[in-house]
Amino acid sequence: MGSKWKKAKVALGLNLCMFVPRTLDDESPPPSTVVSERLSDASLLSSRQTTPVQSFNGLKLSKSSSKSSKQTCSICLNKMKQGSGHAIFTAECSHSFHFHCIASNVKHGNQICPVCRAKWKEIPLSGASLDPIQGRVSPSPINWPQNDALMAVVHRLPLPHPRRDLNRRHIVPLYQASEPGVFNDDEPLNHQPQPALPERSTSGKSTEDTDSVRAMEIKTYPEVSATPRAKTHSNFTVLVHLKATAAAAAERQNLSRNQASLTQISQTPRAPVDLVTVLDVSGSMSGTKLALLKRAMGFVIQNLGSNDRLSVIAFSSTARRLFPLSRMTDSGRQLALQAVNSLVANGGTNIAEGLRKGTKIVEDRKEKNPVASIILLSDGQDNYTVSGSGTDQPQPNYHLLVPNSISGRDNSGFQIPVHAFGFGADHDASSMHSISEISGGTFSFIETEAVLQDAFAQCIGGLLSVVVQELQVGIECVHPSLGLVSLKAGSYPSRLVADGRKGFIDVGDLYADEERDFLVSVNVPATSGNETSLIKVTCAYKDPLTQEIAVLESEEVKIERPEIAGQVVMSLEVDRQRNRLQAAEAMAQARVAAEQGDLTGAVSILENCRKTLSETVSAKSHDRLCMALDAELKEMQERMVSRHVYEASGRAYILSGLSSHSWQRATARGDSTDQSSLVQAYQTPSMVEMLTRSQAMLLGSPSGQRFLQPLLSLRSQPSPR
Template sequence: MESRWRKLWINMCVHVPKTVNHSSSSNGSATSFSGHVLTSGDGSGYRATTPTSSSSSSSSGLRLSKSKSSKQGTCAICLNSLKAGKGHAIFTAECSHSFHFHCITSNVKHGHQVCPVCRANWKEVPFPRPASNVPQKVGAGRINASLDNFSEPAIFDDDDEVLDQQPSIAHNMNEVDCNIINSMEIKTYPEVSAISKSASYDNFAVLVHLKAPSHSQKQLNNGRNNTESSEPVHKSRAPIDLVTVLDVSGSMAGTKIALLKRAMGFVIQNLSSSDRLSVVAFSSTARRIFPLRQMTETGRQQALQAVNSLDPDSGTNIAEGLKKGVKVFAERKWKNPVGSIMLLSDGQDTYTFSRPRVEADYRSLVPSSIHRSNCEGMHIPVHAFGFGADHDATAMHSISEITGGTFSFIETEDMIQDAFAQCLGGLMSVVVQELQIEVRCFNPCLQLSSVKAGSYQTRLINNARMACIKVGDLYAEEERDFFITMNVPADDSSDEMSLLIVRGLYRDPTTKEMVGLDVTSEVKIQRPDIARGVAVSIEVDKQRNRNLATEAMTEARVKAERGDFVAAVSTLESCQRALSETVSARAGDSLCVSLSAELKEMQERMENRRIYEQSGRAYLLSGISSHSSQRATTRGDSTDTTRSYQTASQVDMITRSQTMLMRTTQPGNSLPPSKSFNDRLGRKK
């Protein structure tokens, strides 16, 4: 039976670790992992992954033979209906006869170890166990499971213990011992290096550039390329608490749910024993199908079992799914340093809103405890993944923006694993937390006019002579650029002028120490009598281009939502032309080149309402999410536009994903390719 289960997961391109000793379950209960799990649908008996005949072939390699019930679809023990979706788990024995699970376990408990129908001797029998969140694979049979079959406690305080707990921390830069060595890189670039003494300069720009430190060792996987390792990732990084909130509504049936299970298998196999994972699934309701468990060998085995038990059914209640995911974080007894939610949905929330809706309504989807504007909140970012053409891109983007996460557009079904891999690679490489940047005018005659920090919270204080930017977490080697503008007056009192001082504060997630960072020398410019031949900084120019492009995308989106697609396209065209005339464009800057290509792609996805609603809106919002947060997202069939923000850890994890797919996908078992946007339009990439 073990070999049959292994083959099932191999066809899904998911590695299955060796079978766990039944007595070593993390919750102390005996669990048998032989046999198959086949999930049931709603009360009509709908099954998304079960063919109607043995001759039916599966494009995904996931088809199982249809279970054979007792005569007339009744349980041979209680003589009641075996119809799925009534709150009863169904056990199908190795002889293919089916029974209510509670009936057959009671029968076995009294010493009967033969089939009540055909009297066949069973090699493996179903033994009852205490209720848990994981539908059990028992004997050589299988249990059909919908969300109603998953039990969950009233309070989610049953999480696995972690070794390190978070100490209290300082939140004021003056409380920090700045003797702690700062390994974070911080640079400043004035727009020009010199201004004539007699000249004034309105909206003079200074770029503040940050780069997070790398991992303590060079490779995230410690030099290993084998995804089958029981410890897939390096131990020196900060361990994570990850909650995946997964849409299992009826529209996820077929290839979608198969690919989601495969992608979740990749996530599970690449978490280490110090990481913890919980899985929440939602359709018309939501259930925590797997508690917050350490991803030891046993934990991974049980997580795979829970995910494989999912079956698409009913409607889409995103708000309930998020609420349940946040409940896992709110009620956990222990805490890993890094916490995040990965949310995936392919549809519209059909339970929360009344129509017509306005965008402000989307705030009601997100529990207030994880709003990033909530100073007393838990600071749990939601990384949202819109799956396919029918998802609510506005809702998913709003959720990510409200919580400080990212929004990715998974246009083609086979992109889901790489999208998850990219996000996971970032979460598993957090090296900076709670980063705050303070920018202060050095010269009393100066005043800040604006701070452009994208989606990050900013505020001007002290009569606009100081600005604070809340950055939050940074992945290893991740970069951030913030655009500060001020009016520089004429000044003939000196040949040099000091403009700004930049300070910062962050927490190291591995040592728990608060670290202060300072620019020891102020940002200065020269004030000669006459400034000649002064060149504009390329660094400042290319980040100005990024801000201009993001603003153009936002403006085009507003026009497209009004139905004025001609004006939306015109806005993007104008920005593209403006970018082509800049200093960085003429110098061949890669960011400028990719921005131009992305703006062109967006124009093509705004040709008319049909194309915009099918893919344009999601592509546009994912681009805005990426550029405003300066973090990689997946969007459509485009990859070049995300590389400017990808970190080495994210690239490494994507490579793992693609290598695994190439190695394990066999001819005849591969899932059918999905057509990209370019393919559907008949265009070359």
């Protein structure tokens, strides 16, 4: 029992309930007593006292916890002891792991520590040596630095030992009650009055003309400011630039502070979220992957607000809802952490069933938060629904994975984005990308297991900052002889109506400070006047908090028409977006060539695009986006050097890039979500802030410790029933 107490005390810093895996030496109790072994931190504290000792920066740990951490694998939290028959790997960064725990993390050559992100010069499968007598792999002695005591506070969850697989039948998952036929048991929303907005003026063309709380900005840029009167253009380009500002949210916050008569006003002006996470817990997720998934989910749970609601679907061969859509209050968080901690990896991969059940939760809910989204994570391929065999179906039909209500096949108008995360080298990038594309979400490629939490952090940083919903952009020709030629909007649905005189782009939700750029092509006739009015832009959108509809109009876009034009200067803004679209098109073409087996042709397509971009106005001006596109195209070329490399990472990297550029939204790509990376052109301040918070937790910085104090303060609260 002593060893169990050591593990329990290590888990105390997690502020969540845990279970102690059985050993072969334990007597098997009746099933009714098994659940009681998932001891809450409160019950542990009340039943056994520990003497606190001062650790770094004021963080207190028990003596026994600090002592035992030096003999504990930082992935599975099981004891490490020489001569026990299990190899031990200690990296040069001094973090120690069981060999079998770290093996899955480095089998593809990954040389980054999953704890501190240090790059290793030696990896267990190649550079380290194994002592068959001691059962130890170690280029350096075990030396757990004092700074890593913080990692006991981050979501390091105990896993069953591989040799105890026979005892997994004794682990009774939480929430064993049968699932209802209709998921309408969501927890009621916390209805709170919102501060009144300033009265809108009814005069003028727009409901926002005099509104001090403006959530949208519109800017337009013609490709050139002047063109000769006698000259006609069959494909003249105008850039429509949109930005969702955080000014409205800040204004609401100021109003709420100044209106003392209003009570129970939310301290955060953002729109609350209904989030459903659909998590792969198949057999391939065992070991490091499941441990890091639990840690990442712990981060998500701790960063959701009390008005946000969460539900978790775990799927393998089948899918199961761990708990209903619940508000993330203190008790809600503890219940969610308990459920995540109970996950055990086994079985196959049934993505379609997981998505079906996750979608059903969103569809059946009685009450609705303004924002709703699904996060899907998988490290494998669906082996239950999709099949690419047969002469009549050379490619898998990935639409079979997506419920009709998400794909729009049932014409219900129901649209919930699925943000898909492909985990590791063995996931089906094509299916995950298709799921996200069909639903209006993004696809992220998590190549290195250690950045899973950062990838989740970036995603929820956006979801927790939605300021505009159901945005529709209208473009209308002003000059009677003008006509729209095309709307280049990426993956956003667009259409031309009224004989090409009007066009519309359906954008949907925007995060705070997100920007969208659309290229509008028009035919410009000759004229005898001094100027030509081209188009005007109208934005109609819904405020997610007040549910009010707002309309904003731009000024008319005009160009000068002199008799003889002087030197023509191309707009840098227009050229920059042309480069983005051209690079995205090259990526798509290269992917098609690679899927057909022509890797040489794919590399050539990317190389030609790089040469074309290097000759543009943006490149010569050292534009940052143009430099980022060149770096990204080069990275894709390197991931196409062989069929093996392309299958392992090239396909997923390209698809994640296509997802990012087509939606103009940040995705995790490769082994980093660092905001300093050139490919992260679409990160918002909210995403960067959440990423910084995630990395501070992992690195044990003072800011990370300050963030963790609310988590630690929950120790004294009783475990929820």
